[in-house]
Amino acid sequence: MPDATxxxxxxxxxxxxxxxxxxxxxxxxRRAVLLAAPAHVxxxxxxxxxxxxxxxxxxxxxxxxxxxxxxxxxYELLDMQAVDRISVKTRVSTADPHVPxxxxxxxxxxxxEREVYDMFGVVFDxxxxxxxxxMPEDFEGYPQxxxxxxxxxxxxxxxxxxxSYGKWQ
Amino acid sequence: MALETSxxxxxxxxxxYSTESAGQGxxxxxxxxxxxxxxxxxxxxxxxxxxxxxEVVRDIKPIIGYVHTxxxxxxxxxxxWKVIPVIExxxxxxxxxxxxAFCGAVEDLLGIEVPERAQYLRVIHLELNRIxxxxxxxxTSALDLGAISMxxxxxxxxxKVLDLMEMSSGQRMHxxxxxxxxxxxxxxxxxxxxxxxxxxxxxxxxxQYANLLEKNQIVLERLRGTCPLDEASxxxxxxxxxxxxxAGNPWDLRKAAPYSSYDKFQFRIPxxxxxDNYDRYRVRHAEIYESVKxxxxxLEGLPEGPFITPDRKVALPPRHELATSMEAxxxxxxxxxxxxxxxxxxxxxxxxxxxxELGCFVxxxxxxxxxxxxxxxxxxxNLQALAPMVRDSYIADLIATLAMLDPILGGIDx
Numbered sequence: 404m405p406d407a408t409x410x411x412x413x414x415x416x417x418x419x420x421x422x423x424x425x426x427x428x429x430x431x432x433r434r435a436v437l438l439a440a441p442a443h444v445x446x447x448x449x450x451x452x453x454x455x456x457x458x459x460x461x462x463x464x465x466x467x468x469x470x471x472x473x474x475x476x477x478y479e480l481l482d483m484q485a486v487d488r489i490s491v492k493t494r495v496s497t498a499d500p501h502v503p504x505x506x507x508x509x510x511x512x513x514x515x516e517r518e519v520y521d522m523f524g525v526v527f528d529x530x531x532x533x534x535x536x537x538m539p540e541d542f543e544g545y546p547q548x549x550x551x552x553x554x555x556x557x558x559x560x561x562x563x564x565x566x567s568y569g570k571w572q
Numbered sequence: 573m574a575l576e577t578s579x580x581x582x583x584x585x586x587x588x589y590s591t592e593s594a595g596q597g598x599x600x601x602x603x604x605x606x607x608x609x610x611x612x613x614x615x616x617x618x619x620x621x622x623x624x625x626x627e628v629v630r631d632i633k634p635i636i637g638y639v640h641t642x643x644x645x646x647x648x649x650x651x652x653w654k655v656i657p658v659i660e661x662x663x664x665x666x667x668x669x670x671x672x673a674f675c676g677a678v679e680d681l682l683g684i685e686v687p688e689r690a691q692y693l694r695v696i697h698l699e700l701n702r703i704x705x706x707x708x709x710x711x712t713s714a715l716d717l718g719a720i721s722m723x724x725x726x727x728x729x730x731x732k733v734l735d736l737m738e739m740s741s742g743q744r745m746h747x748x749x750x751x752x753x754x755x756x757x758x759x760x761x762x763x764x765x766x767x768x769x770x771x772x773x774x775x776x777x778x779x780q781y782a783n784l785l786e787k788n789q790i791v792l793e794r795l796r797g798t799c800p801l802d803e804a805s806x807x808x809x810x811x812x813x814x815x816x817x818x819a820g821n822p823w824d825l826r827k828a829a830p831y832s833s834y835d836k837f838q839f840r841i842p843x844x845x846x847x848d849n850y851d852r853y854r855v856r857h858a859e860i861y862e863s864v865k866x867x868x869x870x871l872e873g874l875p876e877g878p879f880i881t882p883d884r885k886v887a888l889p890p891r892h893e894l895a896t897s898m899e900a901x902x903x904x905x906x907x908x909x910x911x912x913x914x915x916x917x918x919x920x921x922x923x924x925x926x927x928x929e930l931g932c933f934v935x936x937x938x939x940x941x942x943x944x945x946x947x948x949x950x951x952x953x954n955l956q957a958l959a960p961m962v963r964d965s966y967i968a969d970l971i972a973t974l975a976m977l978d979p980i981l982g983g984i985d986x
Contacts, residue, residue, distance in 0.1 A: 431917055431918070431919075432680070432683065433680055433919065434918065434919065434920065436918075457807070458807060458810070459810055460810070460920075460922065460929060460931060460948065461920065461922075461931050461933065461946075461948035463933055463946040463948070464946075465918075465935055465943075465944045465946075466944070477918075477920075477933070479920050479931065479933075479948070483807075483823055483828075486828045486829050488920075490920065509808065509810065510808045510809055510956075511808060511809040511810025511811070511953060511956055512810075513956060514952060514953065514955070514956050515952075515953070518952075522644075535637075536636065536637060537636065537637040537640040537985055537986075538637060538640065539637070546642065546645060547644065547645055547944075549648075549943075551645075553642075553645055553646065553648075553649045
């Protein structure tokens with residue numbers, strides 16, 4: 404993990420490439436986060452890739468309800484040579500949940516991006532195969548959002564498929 | 573009478589069956605074959621849509637989600653210490669690792685130090701769990717390759733480890749032994765002796781597995797040189813763990829970024845050379861010996877001291893204090909009824925699971941329940957490498973590769 408100064412320097416370097424790419428930084432005890440503008444995520448990831456953060460360790464979504472913009476996508480990057488981690492965070496609203504895909508830079512982002520789309524409804528523009536991955540194809544809603552209630556989900560069997568989700572409305 | 577297909581079935585048919593033109597007339601037709609979701613060789617509820625040209629796999633699409641139980645969502649509705657039992661059930665073969673990643677992330681947010689004895693006890697149990705996980709992998713993989721007796725031998729040793737786990741925590745699986753700040757209880761009397769007995773036994777047993785498998789021509793021919801994938805592709809696909817090490821990259825978080833006192837132990841990291849199925853087998857098999865070595869050292873150097881943090885705001889007070897101390901009673905009551913509060917923040921805590929980097933992301937909003945729990949499960953990411961591995965190889969090698977990939981569907985679907 405870069406220290407607070409290193410994180411600011413990285414942010415400055417990225418801002419030199421594109422003024423609007425980095426909106427801010429967050430620094431915690433064991434965590435350095437770059438807040439990226441949604442449209443410039445591939446650019447940020449590409450620059451970080453060039454700086455050695457070549458391994459996308461994890462990609463996940465977060466719902467910051469009731470804050471706005473609500474949805475967040477986090478990219479946990481890893482530099483295997485320097486054993487160094489940095490996170491990139493981007494925030495989108497539920498009204499316009501579009502983030503360009505990272506699959507061109509990190510092919511391994513394909514499944515995680517599908518999961519974030521499935522659970523939070525973030526649309527990754529340019530993703531080769533953006534479908535639901537864990538929930539059934541015809542599931543409605545985005546279950547990991549904070550306003551989606553817990554429980555009461557009917558189990559789909561052949562005998563109740565007529566009455567189950569996708570049919571009941 | 574034509575049955576009207578339901579809406580669900582119609583949508584199910586929208587799954588794209590990828591095709592590739594064989595382009596050589598009727599004799600070279602492509603066949604789309606559905607494998608699973610209920611199939612003994614898929615190691616769980618995994619469905620594979622394979623496009624075959626004769627016996628050769630041209631493309632494969634894994635379809636997952638059949639055991640999705642929404643554990644991440646459930647975790648958001650539970651107090652921190654009640655999340656541990658549900659999160660252990662994600663990857664149901666490596667439960668200690670799931671608990672470790674979650675506890676580590678929460679400890680990180682709370683900023684508490686884990687006592688050294690607890691760290692050592694964690695290492696002992698993590699490595700025991702790694703041995704169990706590799707034994708299950710070895711037994712079921714050998715079963716897929718037709719070596720049925722291996723299954724019984726591996727499960728014989730697994731029983732011994734489960735007995736040890738029962739001894740230390742009262743449960744054989746999903747033990748809920750790891751707590752935020754340490755472990756639930758100290759190891760009981762007699763545990764060390766029984767563990768030493770097992771450790772003395774295990775390397776010989778592992779030798780026997782090797783003798784059974786590595787002199788078997790059928791196993792060797794099905795593993796050697798089949799379905800290799802180079803290091804660069806594996807890294808691009810986010811693959812970690814034994815699969816990456818089999819391709820020659822010695823990346824192991826226990827060495828690279830030690831957590832829980834792993835830097836105090838001497839062990840080696842087995843690496844392969846070409847990254848074929850044989851290397852994947854050898855790397856995992858060799859890891860069993862290294863785990864034994866780590867446990868031996870941890871047991872030898874087990875420091876005295878508390879087994880859980882003395883911070884009463886996080887850990888339950890000892891039972892005997894409840895009868896004499898009002899304060900302990902209050903802490904106990906508060907912890908059991910509403911749990912502890914975690915200051916707002918985010919944490920990503922990666923550890924080296926038996927299948928690769930297992931990272932837990934926890935977001936706390938200051939309340940007694942996590943606002944988001946996400947597990948970066950290695951099986952989920954590693955499954956992406958299946959298609960590039962098996963493309964243009966025989967369907968029999970697909971089964972062997974899937975076995976060597978060691979996916980745990982509970983971890984994939986969570």
